[in-house]
Amino acid sequence: xxxxxxxxxxxxxxxxxxxxxxxxxxxxxxxxxxxxxxxxxxxxxxxxxxxxxxxxxxxxxxxxxxxxxxxxxxxxxxxxxxxxxxxxxxxxxxxxxxxxxxxxxxxxxxxxxxxxxxxxxxxxxxxxxxxxxxxxxxxxxxxxxxxxxxxxxxxxxxxxxxxxxxxxxxxxxxxxxxxxxxxxxxxxxxxxxxxxxxxxxxxxxxxxxxxxxxxxxxxxxxxxxxxxxxxxxxxxxxxxxxxxxxxxxxxxxxxxxxxxxxxxx
Numbered sequence: 001x002x003x004x005x006x007x008x009x010x011x012x013x014x015x016x017x018x019x020x021x022x023x024x025x026x027x028x029x030x031x032x033x034x035x036x037x038x039x040x041x042x043x044x045x046x047x048x049x050x051x052x053x054x055x056x057x058x059x060x061x062x063x064x065x066x067x068x069x070x071x072x073x074x075x076x077x078x079x080x081x082x083x084x085x086x087x088x089x090x091x092x093x094x095x096x097x098x099x100x101x102x103x104x105x106x107x108x109x110x111x112x113x114x115x116x117x118x119x120x121x122x123x124x125x126x127x128x129x130x131x132x133x134x135x136x137x138x139x140x141x142x143x144x145x146x147x148x149x150x151x152x153x154x155x156x157x158x159x160x161x162x163x164x165x166x167x168x169x170x171x172x173x174x175x176x177x178x179x180x181x182x183x184x185x186x187x188x189x190x191x192x193x194x195x196x197x198x199x200x201x202x203x204x205x206x207x208x209x210x211x212x213x214x215x216x217x218x219x220x221x222x223x224x225x226x227x228x229x230x231x232x233x234x235x236x237x238x239x240x241x242x243x244x245x246x247x248x249x250x251x252x253x254x255x256x257x258x259x260x261x262x263x264x265x
Contacts, residue, residue, distance in 0.1 A: 017115075017118045017119060017120045017132050018118055019117060019118050019120060020119070020120040020121075020131075020170065020172060021083070021170075021171045022083050023081075023083040023084075023086035023087065023119075024117055025079060026117070027113060027114075027116075027119070028075070028078045028079055028081075028086055029075055029079070030113045030117075031086070031090070031110070031113055032071055032074050032075045032078060033071075034106075034109035034110055034112070035050065035054075035074070035093065035106070035109075035110075036050070036070065036071050036074075037109060038097070038102045038106055038109065039100075039102070042100070042102055043100050043102065046100065047069075047070045047071075048070055049096075050074075050093070050096060051066060051070035051073060051074055053092065053096055054074050054077070054078075054089055054092075054093070055073070055074070055077055057088065057089060057092045058077065058081055058085050058088070058089060060077050084170050087121070087129055087170055090110055090123065090129065091127060091129060093106070094106075094123075094126075094127025095127070098127075103127070107125070107127075110123050111123055120132055121168070121170070128168075129168065129170070131167055131168045131172065137252055137255075140252065140255050140256065140259070141164070141255060144160065144255050144259060145157075145160065145164075147258075147259065147262045147263075148188065148258065148262065152191060153187075153188055153191055155187045155191070156184045156185075156187035156188040156191060156258070157184075159180045159181070159183040159184035159187055160180075160181070160184040160258070162176065162180040163176070163177055163180035163181035163183075163184055163251065163254070166180060167251060172247075174240070174242060174244070174247045175232055175240045177247055177250070177251055178228070178231070178232040178240075178242065178247060178250045179232045179233060181250060181251050181254035181255070182200075182228045182232070182233065182250070184254060184258060185200070185254040185257045185258050185261075186199070186200040188257075188258045188262060189203045189257070189261045190203060192261040192262060192264055193206055193207075193261075200221075200225050200228075201222075201225055204218055204221055204222055204225065207221075212264060213260070217260075221257065224253060224257070227250075232250075
């Protein structure tokens with residue numbers, strides 16, 4: 001059980017998590033407590049080891065007897081890091097906590113702190129930081145990964161992984177999110193219809209000829225194809241300028257499109 005934010009978490013209003021290009025100083029200090037609490041409670045002799053891992057993983061110099069102890073020394077150094085490096089530390093510590101079988105309490109501690117400060121990532125059960133999305137979207141992501149993780153869809157799956165990694169990146173790489181997610185959609189559609197040298201436009205032509213989907217769905221996919229060519233695909237006609245909500249729309253629409261083709265009967 002985590003004791004981090006056990007009372008104040010109940011008082012927080014429902015706020016959209018918006019911090020995706022910073023690691024606020026107050027949060028950094030709380031992360032030190034979130035890291036050392038399970039160590040001091042269950043494996044106190046490991047505190048110096050964690051101090052050394054934290055400092056060396058960010059290029060810091062390790063003292064044999066750090067002034068103020070491991071907590072103070074780590075807090076001092078985390079306070080002056082560039083913000084992406086703070087998140088690097090969180091991921092780097094995962095195998096150390098796994099080694100002590102303390103990864104679950106560590107993950108719960110970290111996620112409570114990230115949630116409290118409205119940071120857009122949570123730590124997943126593999127120790128990676130994933131962008132927080134509404135539950136239905138998270139479920140859809142899981143379904144797409146499950147259905148495309150077979151040899152048949154290997155090319156599409158490779159694009160899918162790149163799009164997810166760009167979506168989870170700190171900060172998010174919006175152009176890569178859009179281009180790779182659409183490439184994954186196009187690849188899945190070509191594989192499903194056995195058209196390896198076709199374009200997505202060619203695939204849609206076949207869908208119309210064979211009435212594989214209702215006309216309105218094909219019309220929607222056609223408009224999406226036009227959007228992709230105009231804004232984020234090879235030879236795009238306009239500089240990339242999609243807003244955050246528009247990138248979310250592209251990403252989730254591509255996920256839905258992949259399921260549409262993979263489940264085509």
